[in-house]
Amino acid sequence: MQDIFDYIDQHATECVERLRALCRQPSIAAQNVGMxxxxxxxxxxxxxxxxxxxxxxTAGFPVVYGALPGASLKxxxxxxxxxxxxxxxxxLWHSEPFAAEVRDGRIWARGVADNKGNLVARICAVEAFQxxxxxxxxxxxxxxxxxxxxxxxxxxxFAEAHAGLLAADGCIWEAGYKDTQxxxxxxxxxKGILYVELRTSGANIDLHSSWASVVPNPxxxxxxxxxxxxxxxxxxxxxxxxxxxxxxxPAELEALERMGFDEAGQLTQLDLPQFLGGLRGAPLLVKHIxxxxxxxxxxxxxxxxxxxxxxxxxRAMAKLDFRLVPDQDPHQVYEQLRGHLDAQGFGDIExxxxxxxxxxxxxxxDPLVDVVVETARDVYGVEPVVYPLTPGTGPMFELCQKxxxxxxxxGVGNAESNNHAPNENIVIEDFIQxxxxxxxxxxxxxxx
Amino acid sequence: MQDIFDYIDQHATECVERLRALCRQPSIAAQNVGMxxxxxxxxxxxxxxxxxxxxxxTAGFPVVYGALPGASLKxxxxxxxxxxxxxxxxxLWHSEPFAAEVRDGRIWARGVADNKGNLVARICAVEAFQxxxxxxxxxxxxxxxxxxxxxxxxxxxFAEAHAGLLAADGCIWEAGYKDTQxxxxxxxxxKGILYVELRTSGANIDLHSSWASVVPNPxxxxxxxxxxxxxxxxxxxxxxxxxxxxxxxPAELEALERMGFDEAGQLTQLDLPQFLGGLRGAPLLVKHIxxxxxxxxxxxxxxxxxxxxxxxxxRAMAKLDFRLVPDQDPHQVYEQLRGHLDAQGFGDIExxxxxxxxxxxxxxxDPLVDVVVETARDVYGVEPVVYPLTPGTGPMFELCQKxxxxxxxxGVGNAESNNHAPNENIVIEDFIQxxxxxxxxxxxxxxx
Numbered sequence: 001m002q003d004i005f006d007y008i009d010q011h012a013t014e015c016v017e018r019l020r021a022l023c024r025q026p027s028i029a030a031q032n033v034g035m036x037x038x039x040x041x042x043x044x045x046x047x048x049x050x051x052x053x054x055x056x057x058t059a060g061f062p063v064v065y066g067a068l069p070g071a072s073l074k075x076x077x078x079x080x081x082x083x084x085x086x087x088x089x090x091x092l093w094h095s096e097p098f099a100a101e102v103r104d105g106r107i108w109a110r111g112v113a114d115n116k117g118n119l120v121a122r123i124c125a126v127e128a129f130q131x132x133x134x135x136x137x138x139x140x141x142x143x144x145x146x147x148x149x150x151x152x153x154x155x156x157x158f159a160e161a162h163a164g165l166l167a168a169d170g171c172i173w174e175a176g177y178k179d180t181q182x183x184x185x186x187x188x189x190x191k192g193i194l195y196v197e198l199r200t201s202g203a204n205i206d207l208h209s210s211w212a213s214v215v216p217n218p219x220x221x222x223x224x225x226x227x228x229x230x231x232x233x234x235x236x237x238x239x240x241x242x243x244x245x246x247x248x249x250p251a252e253l254e255a256l257e258r259m260g261f262d263e264a265g266q267l268t269q270l271d272l273p274q275f276l277g278g279l280r281g282a283p284l285l286v287k288h289i290x291x292x293x294x295x296x297x298x299x300x301x302x303x304x305x306x307x308x309x310x311x312x313x314x315r316a317m318a319k320l321d322f323r324l325v326p327d328q329d330p331h332q333v334y335e336q337l338r339g340h341l342d343a344q345g346f347g348d349i350e351x352x353x354x355x356x357x358x359x360x361x362x363x364x365x366d367p368l369v370d371v372v373v374e375t376a377r378d379v380y381g382v383e384p385v386v387y388p389l390t391p392g393t394g395p396m397f398e399l400c401q402k403x404x405x406x407x408x409x410x411g412v413g414n415a416e417s418n419n420h421a422p423n424e425n426i427v428i429e430d431f432i433q434x435x436x437x438x439x440x441x442x443x444x445x446x447x448x
Numbered sequence: 449m450q451d452i453f454d455y456i457d458q459h460a461t462e463c464v465e466r467l468r469a470l471c472r473q474p475s476i477a478a479q480n481v482g483m484x485x486x487x488x489x490x491x492x493x494x495x496x497x498x499x500x501x502x503x504x505x506t507a508g509f510p511v512v513y514g515a516l517p518g519a520s521l522k523x524x525x526x527x528x529x530x531x532x533x534x535x536x537x538x539x540l541w542h543s544e545p546f547a548a549e550v551r552d553g554r555i556w557a558r559g560v561a562d563n564k565g566n567l568v569a570r571i572c573a574v575e576a577f578q579x580x581x582x583x584x585x586x587x588x589x590x591x592x593x594x595x596x597x598x599x600x601x602x603x604x605x606f607a608e609a610h611a612g613l614l615a616a617d618g619c620i621w622e623a624g625y626k627d628t629q630x631x632x633x634x635x636x637x638x639k640g641i642l643y644v645e646l647r648t649s650g651a652n653i654d655l656h657s658s659w660a661s662v663v664p665n666p667x668x669x670x671x672x673x674x675x676x677x678x679x680x681x682x683x684x685x686x687x688x689x690x691x692x693x694x695x696x697x698p699a700e701l702e703a704l705e706r707m708g709f710d711e712a713g714q715l716t717q718l719d720l721p722q723f724l725g726g727l728r729g730a731p732l733l734v735k736h737i738x739x740x741x742x743x744x745x746x747x748x749x750x751x752x753x754x755x756x757x758x759x760x761x762x763r764a765m766a767k768l769d770f771r772l773v774p775d776q777d778p779h780q781v782y783e784q785l786r787g788h789l790d791a792q793g794f795g796d797i798e799x800x801x802x803x804x805x806x807x808x809x810x811x812x813x814d815p816l817v818d819v820v821v822e823t824a825r826d827v828y829g830v831e832p833v834v835y836p837l838t839p840g841t842g843p844m845f846e847l848c849q850k851x852x853x854x855x856x857x858x859g860v861g862n863a864e865s866n867n868h869a870p871n872e873n874i875v876i877e878d879f880i881q882x883x884x885x886x887x888x889x890x891x892x893x894x895x896x
Contacts, residue, residue, distance in 0.1 A: 030755030086757050092653070150756050191658065195756045204719035205540070208868040209769050210639065210839035212743035213736045214723040219744040220678065227675040230668065232793070270651035275662040288661045295660035296667040297759050302746035303767060307478030308598050308643045308802040309534050310769050310841070311745050311868050319751060321657050321758050345680075354756040391658035393758070420656040420759050 001440055007128045008435050015435060016107065016428060018045070019120040022082075023100035023109035029083035029150045035061045038082045042119070042144050049127045051142065056162065058154035061146030065165060068126060070136035072446045077141040077168035079399055079407070080119035081148035084111030085420045092422035106425040114419035115174045117426045118411040118434065119144060122172070125438035137446030141168055143399065148174070151195055151355020152395040159398045170368035170445060171400050172438065173409030178430060180265035180415040183382050184437075186372055187390035187409040189361030191292070192324035192397070194333045195354040198222065202314045206302070209310040218316040219301040225346040226318060229294055229337075234276060236294045238340045244327045248290045251364055252388045256285045259385045269416065289389050293323040319354075323393060330356030360397035361389055366406040367448055375440040376410065379433055410437065449888055455576045456883050463883060464555065464876060466493070467568040470530075471548040471557035477531035477598045483509045486530045490567070490592050497575045499590065504610065506602035509594030513613060516574065518584035520894045525589040525616035527847055527855070528567035529596035532559030533868045540870035554873040562867035563622045565874045566859040566882070567592060570620070573886035585894030589616055591847065596622070599643050599803020600843040607846045618816040618893060619848050620886065621857030626878060628713035628863040631830050632885075634820055635838035635857040637809030639740070640772035640845070642781045643802040646670065650762045654750070657758040666764040667749040673794040674766060677742055677785075682724060684742045686788045692775045696738045699812060700836045704733045707833045717864065737837050741771040767802075771841060778804030808845035809837055814854040815896055823888040824858065827881060858885065 008015070022045070027038035039055050042064040046053030051066030064082065087097035087110045095101040097110040107117070122142070129136050143166065145155055159166060178184050200218035207215060230236050248256070263280060267273070275284055301316030303309035322333055334353055341349050362369065369386070376384040390409065400407040412434030418424045456463070470493070475486035487503050490512040494501030499514030512530065535545035535558045543549040545558035555565070570590070577584050591614065593603055607614060624633050648666035655663060678684050696704070711728060715721070723732055749764030751757035770781055782801055789797050810817065817834070824832040838857065848855040860882035866872045 030757060031753065085759075086751065086753055088751065088753060089654075149758075193758070195758065197756075202720070205866060205871075206537075206869040207718070208840065209741075209743045209745055210771060210841070212741040212769075212771065213739055213839055214727060214732060215718065215720065216724050217744060219747050220674075220680075223671050223674045223744070223747075224680045226668075226671045232668075232672045270653075270655070270663065272651055272663065276664050279662060284662060291661055293657075293660040295657045295760060296665060296671070296750065297657055297757060298750035298752045298761065299667050299671075299747055299764070300752040301748075302744065303534065303536065304746045304748040304765070305479065305534055305536060308645075308767065308769075309478060309745060309868070310597075310641070310643065311533075312743060313746065316747070317752070319756065321660075321756075323658060323660065391661055392656065393658070418653060420757070421654040423653075 001443060004128050004132045004439050005436050007132045008124065008432060008439070011128070012432050015120065015124040016431065018124070019112070019117055019431070020100040020107060022116050022120060023107065023112050024098055026098045027083050027111065028086050029061055029147050030086050035083065035146055039064050039146060042082050045123050046142060049123055049130065058158045060154040063146065063158055064144040066142040068136055068140045070138040070140060070446065072138045074446055075139040075141060075168040076442060076445050077143055077166065077171045078122045079143050079171055080122065080174050081115050081145045082119065083146045083149050085114070085149050089422060094423055105429065106427050108423060108425045110424050113413040113417035113424050113426045115148070117431055118175050121412050121431060121434040122438050124435045125442065128435065129439055129442060137443050140442070148394060151193065151357055152398070153355060155395045156398045159402065163403060166399060166403060168405055171405050171407040172441060173396060173407045174394060174411065175413060176409055176411035177413035177417055178415055179385055180262040180269060184376050184380050184384045184410065185387060186376060186384050187387045188364060188369060189389040190359060190394045190396045191389065191391055192328060192330055192359035193355060193357045193393040194322040194324065194330040196320050196337065197352045197354055198225065198318045198320065199350040199352070200316045200348065204314065206314050207312040209312045212312050215312060217312055219313050221346065221349070222301065222316040222318055225341060225344065225349050226296065228344045238336050240336050241333065244329065245292060246326045248286060255364065255386055255388050256282065256289060259285065259387065261285055288391055289387060290325055292325050292328060295321050297321055323391060324359050325389065326359045326361055328359060330358060357393055357395055358397035360401045362406045362408060364388060368406045368408050368445065371445045371448065372408045372410055372441060375444050376437055379437045379440055449891060452576050452580045452887050453884050455580045456572070456880060456887070459576070460880050463568065463572040464879065466572070467560065467565055467879070468548040468555060470564050470568060471555065471560050472546055474546045475531050475559065476534050477509055477595050478534050483531065483594055487512050487594060490530050493571050494590060497571055497578065506606045508602040511594065511606055512592040514590040516584055516588045518586040518588060518894065520586045522894055523587040523589060523616040524890060524893050525591055525614065525619045526570045527591050527619055528570065528622050529563050529593045530567065531594045531597050533562070533597050537870060542871055553877065554875050556871060556873045558872050561861040561865035561872050561874050565879055566623050569860050569879060569882040570886050572883045573890065576883065576887055577890060585891050588890070596842060599641065599805055600846070601803060603843045604846045607850065611851060614847060614851060616853055619853050619855040620889060621844060621855045622842060622859065623861060624857055624859035625861035625865055626863055627833055628710040628717060632824050632828050632832045632858065633835060634824060634832050635835045636812060636817060637837040638807060638842045638844045639837065639839055640776060640778055640807035641803060641805045641841040642770040642772065642778040644768050644785065645800045645802055646673065646766045646768065647798040647800070648764045648796065652762065654762050655760040657760045660760050663760060665760055667761050669794065669797065670749065670764040670766055673789060673792070673797050674744065676792045686784050688784050689781065692777065693740060694774045696734060703812065703834055703836050704730065704737060707733065707835065709733055736839055737835060738773055740773050740776060743769050745769055771839060772807050773837065774807045774809055776807060778806060805841055805843055806845035808849045810854045810856060812836060816854045816856050816893065819893045819896065820856045820858055820889060823892050824885055827885045827888055
């Protein structure tokens with residue numbers, strides 16, 4: 001592989017600039033900003049490496065698809081997404097989120113870690129293979145969706161309609177991050193999610209707060225409703241919520257032990273005295289990896305500006321995400337949530353479902369897992385960390401498990417990549433290593 | 449008084465335009481917008497009627513003061529304020545909040561009811577008296593502050609320093625509103641207030657919400673803390689909070705009965721099926737007038753934009769106001785709140801006090817009360833409604849009760865004035881009636 005690695009090193013600057021160009025194009029699905037333009041840019045990138053890039057429509061933002069033939073009969077697919085999280089709060093960024101500034105050996109941009117850096121790394125790996133060897137070691141497919149950050153609402157229907165295009169012997173999933181000790185993390189599954197927005201209302205307009213004596217305040221109702229969902233010991237109070245949660249197997253618990261999670265390093269990085277409830281060691285990891293969550297992503301109501309305004313708000317809103325684990329079902333959780341709020345006297349609280357996704361998991365003894373772990377060990381020169389399940393979410397179930405395709409996630413991020421947060425970034429050296437890792441995965445999986 | 453009333457009718461347009469000009473000048477104390485410019489406009493208005501308007505500095509926005517001599521030894525003061533509430537949410541206004549548009553016989557502007565309309569009505573009444581009779585029936589003082597909407601933080605010190613300037617036999621307080629049946633309301637006191645901002649924080653940045661499993665969420669902490677302050681039956685749970693609350697006397701309860709509060713009209717106007725807890729009749733009014741509140745004016749944290757963003761926020765904020773009744777003390781309530789949060793395990797929640805004010809009340813048998821009620825009956829042609837206490841707040845204690853000055857509040861608003869809310873307005877006819885009412889109060893109080 002040294003010939004290909006040399007080629008990648010020689011063309012590092014081109015790869016970085018290709019990535020920066022893609023990052024300079026905003027693509028915020030939640031706000032419908034720049035989506036069509038970005039899909040076209042991805043098509044152009046795929047055409048540059050000889051794939052016939054196609055924009056495949058969905059009921060929402062399209063999926064970009066491209067396939068390339070290779071030497072073996074095997075097919076490896078890459079799942080990525082061209083949409084990014086909203087960049088807010090803007091004032092906390094040290095450089096413009098869509099400027100893709102290079103600083104301190106890193107590229108700083110919304111979406112550079114999640115997930116444009118990985119998409120471009122995979123494209124660059126394919127290109128390197130082609131230019132050095134003349135052909136790819138196996139068939140390659142790119143599946144690049146535009147709605148990952150809003151819960152992939154149209155991907156299930158897309159996958160049903162295009163099962164043939166998706167068929168593969170294995171899938172390299174969207175992303176991976178080095179941990180605080182610099183070890184690449186590899187994920188074999190994802191949590192599911194139920195993302196909802198709760199809305200309450202009171203009088204028909206905001207009122208002078210002197211009316212608070214006798215007029216209902218929707219913010220209070222929202223607080224009481226939320227309080228009924230989870231207690232201050234972090235126990236989720238929705239009846240039946242925990243019932244389908246599968247306990248980790250001994251093999252999975254063993255994988256947790258091998259993770260060598262750097263508690264102190266992580267706490268220092270987040271500037272926290274301790275994790276939730278003072279958890280440490282195995283119980284901390286079991287909760288992080290194998291337990292569902294109920295998180296408030298955002299809350300809003302009334303006057304939020306500087307100083308004081310004595311107002312009785314007439315509307316309030318909260319956005320919640322429940323991260324789900326096998327075998328929880330997001331649709332069932334929605335029913336449980338609705339039933340619970342109704343039973344607690346909050347029938348007036350409106351729930352909008354913004355994204356249900358199933359949890360998914362690839363078996364720890366799948367051959368693709370070995371390929372990704374061994375090549376990572378070789379390229380990065382350290383033992384990678386295998387997560388049986390990542391606490392994050394993605395449509396792995398709909399694209400892979402549903403069709404019996406094993407999926408493993410790896411990528412170019414770092415422990416301070418700040419994805420979904422201000423100052424998202426990747427280290428350029430990680431990006432180059434990531435390209436090499438993908439090249440080696442192709443070679444190795446093609447040879448199995 | 450017909451000569452003066454005729455003069456007021458003949459000069460109605462001038463008075464309206466004077467008011468619109470003042471409303472076109474934004475003066476948002478909470479956001480430090482246009483404050484100096486507005487103080488200068490008020491000085492100019494006072495100079496126009498021959499008062500030597502002065503800008504008296506405070507540690508915050510200045511007080512505008514002006515005095516005019518009159519025929520009797522008696523002195524009547526007018527308390528008003530030139531600051532207004534922030535205009536947000538802007539999208540709900542039907543015309544620009546600082547355009548002072550005239551539509552359907554009303555003037556629509558932020559601050560037109562609270563309190564610029566009353567200030568200009570009093571100026572116009574003085575002018576009418578001067579131009580028709582050549583002199584005023586009594587000494588008049590204008591005290592126009594610039595921090596009422598942010599809790600008058602510097603008025604106590606101002607009052608201590610300028611007790612001589614404030615000395616008067618009675619004070620006409622800032623505002624009054626017609627009720628849904630068109631009867632002018634007259635208020636003999638105000639609730640006090642403690643306005644606080646609660647702030648919580650978690651990790652040093654917003655995180656991907658997959659971390660919600662093990663990293664504390666400040667929005668949840670805020671929800672639990674707020675939930676500990678008031679239960680869903682509206683009972684405030686802070687120990688000792690209700691102890692100093694003075695029960696209404698039989699005379700005060702009788703005044704409530706005479707109020708003839710239009711429950712159905714008010715509910716229709718607010719588009720509500722019922723008042724809080726289904727209260728009606730005397731218990732509704734007792735709660736509204738004589739009970740303290742704990743209201744969330746605003747809450748904010750995490751992602752509040754459209755669609756979904758899976759984020760674990762690192763900051764959260766809530767603004768609360770407690771409306772207090774005699775003999776509650778805002779400083780004591782702060783101590784109780786701090787102690788309660790500490791005792792409930794929320795010692796990490798920061799409290800910023802944005803405005804403490806004492807409750808105040810003028811005795812129901814004070815001669816000034818008779819003057820204002822009788823002149824209102826005469827000018828408006830209906831029986832006015834006397835509130836022993838208004839559920840709103842103002843620095844009446846600091847400017848009046850502390851110096852033994854009786855204070856009565858009356859003004860030009862209506863039941864749909866939307867003060868502190870979008871589409872604030874007054875009816876032009878009410879404004880003209882209000883000018884006449886003030887003129888008659890001057891004559892009548894001067895003659896006592």
